[in-house]
Amino acid sequence: MTRQYDDLLARAQSTLEKTAHKSTQNRLEIPEPQVLWVGNKTILRNYAEYPKLMRRDPDRLLMYLAKELATAASLDADRAIFIGRKDKASFTQLFTRYMIDNVTCPVCGSPDTHIVTESRLHFRVCEACGARSSARVN
Ligand SMILES: [Zn+2]
Secondary structure, eight states: OHHHHHHHHHHHHHHHHHHHHHHHHHOOOOOOOOEEEETTEEEETTTTHHHHHHTOOHHHHHHHHHHHTTSOEEEETTEEEEESOOOHHHHHHHHHHHIIIIISOTTTOOSOEEEEEETTEEEEEETTTOOEEEOOOO
């Protein structure tokens, strides 16, 4: 009886460790924004990395950033150009928030999700655990 319990405990422990390990591996690192100021414009030189990493539409993500920064933005190949001087920290903050609201699965922490739209409501569907959660897509 005791031995069975120990086995069970050991098995649970190892499953727990595996799960913890998996979620750390899956977590997305947000790249450091490469910001350049030219006149009154802010150029985010590595913009293309973000939608690619999050597997989201580049235009939609840019719209989100422009809205949150209360400015106009445009795409120029891999770069994004914003009117006004924006600092690196604001981009990091916005990308982090976007990840939490739209990308990362709140159930298992996996960033492998995609958006489905039903009756004008957006959901992110997790490809790792199958969970469906709300998404705030603008
Ligand atoms: Zn999940």
